[in-house]
Amino acid sequence: ASSIDLAVIPGDGIGPEVIAEAVKVLEKAVAAEGVELKQTHYKLGAEHWLATGETLPDEVLADLRRRDAILFGAVGAAPGDTRIPSGIIEREMLLKLRFSLDHYVNLRPSKLYGTVGSPLANPGDIDFIVVREGTEGPYVGNGGTLRAGTPHEVATEVSLNTAHGVERVVRDAFRRASARERRHVTLVHKHNVLVFAGHLWKRTVEAVATEFPDVTHDYLHVDAATIFMVTDPSRFDVIVTDNLFGDILTDLAAAVTGGIGLAASGNINMDRTAPSMFEPVHGSAPDIAGQGKADPTAAILSAALLLDHLGYTAAARKIEAAVAADVEKRDGDARSTSAVGDAIAAEL
Numbered sequence: 001a002s003s004i005d006l007a008v009i010p011g012d013g014i015g016p017e018v019i020a021e022a023v024k025v026l027e028k029a030v031a032a033e034g035v036e037l038k039q040t041h042y043k044l045g046a047e048h049w050l051a052t053g054e055t056l057p058d059e060v061l062a063d064l065r066r067r068d069a070i071l072f073g074a075v076g077a078a079p080g081d082t083r084i085p086s087g088i089i090e091r092e093m094l095l096k097l098r099f100s101l102d103h104y105v106n107l108r109p110s111k112l113y114g115t116v117g118s119p120l121a122n123p124g125d126i127d128f129i130v131v132r133e134g135t136e137g138p139y140v141g142n143g144g145t146l147r148a149g150t151p152h153e154v155a156t157e158v159s160l161n162t163a164h165g166v167e168r169v170v171r172d173a174f175r176r177a178s179a180r181e182r183r184h185v186t187l188v189h190k191h192n193v194l195v196f197a198g199h200l201w202k203r204t205v206e207a208v209a210t211e212f213p214d215v216t217h218d219y220l221h222v223d224a225a226t227i228f229m230v231t232d233p234s235r236f237d238v239i240v241t242d243n244l245f246g247d248i249l250t251d252l253a254a255a256v257t258g259g260i261g262l263a264a265s266g267n268i269n270m271d272r273t274a275p276s277m278f279e280p281v282h283g284s285a286p287d288i289a290g291q292g293k294a295d296p297t298a299a300i301l302s303a304a305l306l307l308d309h310l311g312y313t314a315a316a317r318k319i320e321a322a323v324a325a326d327v328e329k330r331d332g333d334a335r336s337t338s339a340v341g342d343a344i345a346a347e348l
Ligand code: NAD
Pocket: 014, 018, 073, 074, 075, 076, 077, 078, 079, 090, 094, 260, 261, 262, 279, 280, 281, 282, 283, 284, 285, 286, 287, 288, 293, 294, 295, 296, 298
């Protein structure tokens, strides 16, 4: 195909700031390949909810479904902002998108470009991917509160894990591992305590592993995984894990590979029954919003993942190379958001 029908959801806080730079780089990268980029921008997020009361109307979801892919910034209010109840936008907009569009692979690569950015003394050669389940786990909203506000309040938040859901994401992790150099999968869970879901995940990994004789695998409890993420992150190749563990581990992974401003992600529907969505791992960062301080690199690398997913692999590799070239030169970076975007675009 020689055109991309792209949906852009800039969102709140630093979302629009970093997305402007990602679009800048994306436009240049695809133009060089002779590909036409058609963009439709959508106003959604906490600010939009305050102004209109809308989270994600059905017509908007239907419209998004027709696009080839979605580039997403970040949504969410500042933690202390009492005008917006916590969770409304996250649940009714962001998670609704991931669930409705069946983004079951939440792909979050971690790669250390040089050693400049890592807070670790001996980071080693970090290059792993986290395949985080994206449609199940404790994120499904299966819970409730009894006797709210009383001393006898009971709150539940039940983690949902289906054989179908676990199997498809585990198989995806093995497929990705078999295409990598080290061909190793690590299941991260907590089956010593979460015995029902944990055993389903463990059995599924054992079963799927038989289909991939060239891929090795091991297992870590999530608490131990956080130790190794800091003491020996280069041991990881492909991590497969549930929705919540994956959320937490990938912020940590971002921190050890140079910061949350570099961490990209894809919410991928591998069956291609709906568009996939690409977004930085970080949120709307209310503490630095509007100051031109946000690092747009994560959003730019997310655009590279988007191109990869649509089959424009050469363009994707060029963006990654441009980012690598820019990151290698960083040293106590004080450039503005747009200056970083311009520099990466210039490296293309
Ligand atoms: P956050 O990721 O927004 O910020 C955490 C810290 O990282 C802050 O100090 C912030 O300044 C810094 N940071 C984040 N992105 C950065 C960047 N590109 N460059 C430089 N520094 C950066 O997480 P939070 O503060 O826990 O959440 C803020 C809001 O964002 C909440 O409403 C939350 O629900 C939402 N959120 C949304 C998404 C998303 O849209 N995918 C992801 C995470 C959090």
